[in-house]
Amino acid sequence: MSQYIHDDKIKKLEELANQARELLIGELTEAKSGHTAGPLGMADIFTALYFHILNHDPKNPDWEERDRLFLSNGHICPIRYAVMAMSGYFPLEELQTLRKFGSRLQGHPERERLPGVETTSGPLGSGLGQAAGYAYAARMDGKKFRVYCAMSDGEQEAGNIWESAMFAGKYKLNNLTGIIDRNNIQIDGMVENIMPLEPLKEKYEAFNWHVIEIDGHNFEAIVDAVEEAKAIYEKPTMIIAHTIPGKGIKDMEFDYKWHGVPPKPEEAKKFLDELRTLGGKITSEHQ
C-alpha cells in the first residue's frame, strides 16, 4: 500500500489515462501523421504527472513556483497535449489541430507557441542537459520546485545524454528526476538489437544517480518512485519505467512498427471501441 496515493485516486487516474488514450487516438487520426506507440505507453505516466505529481496551474502556465516537466523525446508530445488539454491548459477541441498549419500543437513541441511545454524538443538526446541546466540554475537561486525530464530509451544511445548524466551526477542535482520510457522499441526495431542499453540501471548508478525501476503502468509505483526521488538528498534520480508500447490496444502492443505511424480512420474506430470498453470488459455509452 502506497503512503502517497489512495486507492480511489488510483481508480480516478486509470479512468483519466484511458480518456487520454482516446483523445490521443482521435488527434493522431485527424492529424494523419505522428507517433502512436510511445504516447500510448506513456499515457499512464503523463496522467500521473499532470493529475497527481506536478505542482502546476493550467490557468497560469508561467507560475514561477511550478514544477518543470521537460520532454526530451518530443515526438511523444501528442500524449502531453492530450493530458494538458484535459488539465485545462487549452480546449479539448484544439487537439484536432495537431500538426496542422498555424496550430500551437506543432508536430514536435515548441516553447514559444504553447505555454506550458517548457522547451522546444524533438532531436533526441538534448532534453536531459536542458533539464539539468534548469535544475542547476534554480538551485543557485534556492528555488524549491522540482525539474522532471521524460526521455525515451532509444535516445539513451545518444552521447549528449551521457554528458548530461555525468553533469547532473557531478553537481548532485537532487531537484532533478529523470523518467526513461523503457518500452524497448525504436524506429528501426527493438532497442536491445539496435544498440543494447543494458545494464541501464547500473550505467546510471555508475554516473552517480539514484535509480528506481518500476512498472510504468502502475500508478502506485509511479507515485512512490517520484516520492522516493524527493527524499534522495545526494543524487539526481532516474526512474526507469518499464512500459508497453501501444499499451491499451492489443493489436499495437509491443509492435515497433507502430512507433511512427498514426491509426487509419477504420483502425481508429476499432481502437476507440477497445479503449471505451476496456478491451470488451465493459459496455460503453456509445455502443
Add this chain to the structure above:
Amino acid sequence: MINPDAKLVDNLSDKSKLEMAATRDGYGKGLVEAGEKDQRVVVLSADLTESTRSHWFAEKFPERFVQVGVAEQNMATVASGMANYGKIPFIASYAVFSPGRNNEQIRTTISLNNVPVKIGGAHAGISVGPDGATHQALEDIALMRVQPNMVVLVPCDAIEARKATAAAALSVNWRSKPTYIRFGREKSPVFTTGETPFEIGKAEIFRDPSIHSGQAADCVIIGCGMLLYNALIAAEELSKEGIECMVINSHTVKPLDEKTIIEAAQKTGAVVSVEEHQINGGLGSAVAETLSRNFPVPQEYIGVQNRFGESGEPDELIEIFGMGIASIKEAVKRAIARKK
C-alpha cells in the same frame, strides 16, 4: 580620411606603436563587466577556461562559473536550460567545437527555443596558426548566421570584443537574444578606443575620404574582425596611389546594417568584403545578399577560398591564404576595374 567620429587611435598606421592584444582578452574582460552589472550572468566552460579567458570571471564569481568538461553538446543544452530559467549564460570553447560540434543543439535548444545563450567562439580563423586545419574555424559565421533569432558579432580588436561581450548581456535591445561572438587567439593591433561608438546592429564607418574631399570614394571595403586593421592600412596605401576607399566595420554580421552598406555601395559603386572566414556564407555573402536585392555592384571577396587551412605562423597564413594587405589592395583594384 579616418572618420573622426570613429574615435580610432592616433597614428593608426604605425603598428609598432599600437598596443597588441587578443580579442579573447576582450571577451574575458567583457564577461567580468557583464557579471558585475547583472547577477544573472553565468559562465560555462568546456575545459578551455583559460584559453577562452573565462578564468577572470571564474576567479571573480566562482559561484556563477560552471565547468562542464569536454562536452560542448552538453554545454549548449545545459546553457539552454539555464537561459530558459532566466539566467544569461555565456558558453565559450573553440569555434570548431562550439558552434561546430554542437550545432544542432544550438539550433534546436537555443535558436529555435529563442533563449538568450551567448556563444563565444574562440580561436576562430586561420590565425590559430600551428594547430592546423582541425582547429581553424572557417565556417562558424556561416553556421550561425543561417539560424533565425541568432545575432552574430565579429569584433575587430580587444576593446571592441569587450564592448560586444558586455553589450550582448547588458543591452536592453539585445540581451534577450541568442548571440554568437567570434574571437581569435593571436594578439592583434588595438586600433579602436573606449570612445569608438559600438552598438549591436550598427556598422561604423571607420574611413571616409569624402569627409575631407567631398568626393565619393572609389570603393568601399566592408570588413569584420581583426583583418579590419589590414583593410585600413590597405586603404591608406591605396590613397597614396590615388585610389580612395571607404572602410566600414560591420562587426554585426547579423542583423546586417543594410542601410549603411547600401548607402556605401551607392556612393562608391564597388565593394570588397574582408573576413577571416570562408568566402562562402560569411560577411561577404551577407553583403552580397543585401546588395543583390537593393543595389548590385561589383564585389570582390577577401577570405579563405573554399579550402581548409593548415599549420603555419599566423601572419604567414594570412598572407598565403590571400588576406594580407597586398591581397586587399589587389581586390580593390579588381572591383574598381569591374565598374561599368
